[in-house]
Amino acid sequence: MSGFNDSDFVRLLEIIDRTEKERQSETFCSESTLKDGCGGYDRVVSGLIFAGTEPDLISGNIYIEGGIIKEIEEIRGSLPKSENWIAPRFINAHTHVGDTLLKDPPLGPDMTPYAYKRDLDALVRPPDGLKHRFLSELSPEKAVSSMESAIWDMYQNGVSVFADFREGGVKGVEALIEASKNAGRNIHPVIFGRPAFSNVSSSHLFLDELRDLLDIADGIGVSGANDLDDYTLAKIASKTQSKRRKLVLHAGEKDRSDIESALSLDPDLLIHMTHAEDSDLKAAADAEIPIAVCVRSNLATGVGLPPVLNMLDAGISVCIGTDNVMINAPDMFEELHFLSKIYGISDAVLFKMAISNGAEALGCRFTGSIEVGKKADMMILNAKSLNLKHVKNPLAGFIRRARADDILGLI
Numbered sequence: 001m002s003g004f005n006d007s008d009f010v011r012l013l014e015i016i017d018r019t020e021k022e023r024q025s026e027t028f029c030s031e032s033t034l035k036d037g038c039g040g041y042d043r044v045v046s047g048l049i050f051a052g053t054e055p056d057l058i059s060g061n062i063y064i065e066g067g068i069i070k071e072i073e074e075i076r077g078s079l080p081k082s083e084n085w086i087a088p089r090f091i092n093a094h095t096h097v098g099d100t101l102l103k104d105p106p107l108g109p110d111m112t113p114y115a116y117k118r119d120l121d122a123l124v125r126p127p128d129g130l131k132h133r134f135l136s137e138l139s140p141e142k143a144v145s146s147m148e149s150a151i152w153d154m155y156q157n158g159v160s161v162f163a164d165f166r167e168g169g170v171k172g173v174e175a176l177i178e179a180s181k182n183a184g185r186n187i188h189p190v191i192f193g194r195p196a197f198s199n200v201s202s203s204h205l206f207l208d209e210l211r212d213l214l215d216i217a218d219g220i221g222v223s224g225a226n227d228l229d230d231y232t233l234a235k236i237a238s239k240t241q242s243k244r245r246k247l248v249l250h251a252g253e254k255d256r257s258d259i260e261s262a263l264s265l266d267p268d269l270l271i272h273m274t275h276a277e278d279s280d281l282k283a284a285a286d287a288e289i290p291i292a293v294c295v296r297s298n299l300a301t302g303v304g305l306p307p308v309l310n311m312l313d314a315g316i317s318v319c320i321g322t323d324n325v326m327i328n329a330p331d332m333f334e335e336l337h338f339l340s341k342i343y344g345i346s347d348a349v350l351f352k353m354a355i356s357n358g359a360e361a362l363g364c365r366f367t368g369s370i371e372v373g374k375k376a377d378m379m380i381l382n383a384k385s386l387n388l389k390h391v392k393n394p395l396a397g398f399i400r401r402a403r404a405d406d407i408l409g410l411i
């Protein structure tokens, strides 16, 4: 037994009750404050502000009007009304929410009685990987409702924008648009679709679908340069770029064989680059192509660890994704914990990777930092939670320790 007795339980209830009161009275304006205490603004939020992209930690108030940050007021010499932390919400730069209903599948065949052999292709490679066989049989209703649950989950985990590789052609993109609308306006999808007819590259079906996709999606997400013939890849690249949409590819996930082809298409963003060599990283840096790394996914599928420190050395803007929901909970806090512990990357650099670098890579100029003029996409963290109390360095605590259950509120 753990020794958890009745008095512990009462104490726990008191803590939960106190936290709830803080949520109502400290963090946000109450109704009465709204009338006379916000200086004409819709809302004022007080606490320790993670301001800008570096970030600067400032004690003070954020004044919000119409969902936009209008003023950041530093309070010197006295404590702000709240000691809670106010951080910008995350940009999850790579997801596949379409496989939410296939959570935690077998990652490969049994190798011994106690371990399995990971097999990335058997799991996700189109058209016959487990995921694609599953998606082809998924009803539209279940697809929408399952994606909606993943989007809500990300929202509650502090995500502001997620960039999704959406399978299934136009219908797949439409389903994600519907799921995002159902999930509400406070989390924004950036959708990279892919033609469902990519295996019949010379047909009108493919070109018609590509045109329709580019009308409704933010760009095209290619599963890998080796999965398509040169004609198809070139058509996708030229049509996407002439329409001023974004071209994004998985590259170098399992091995290096598709990296040069991917780089030759002048993409807007590359995903993984797990097996990139220094020459590949130099080419990406010279072309100013950002890279989204998905470290937990790479570990789960057994493909190795991406050379994140070499990417940073090369001057590449690195952002972070959680990849397939079927492999990982779409939890950016966990992604930060792994990156911090595996690579020893500094807290300030990880802060940028998880937020402003992702916003920049996806072209989301309205968000990605707490700054005047930007959208108030913020999370309020309870600095007195059991997890965060006693933290001496709030930025380190946010990057290395914070969890979704430390979030008191989302704006």
Ligand SMILES: [Zn+2]
Binding pocket: 094, 095, 096, 165, 250, 271, 323, 324
């Ligand atoms: Zn992916």
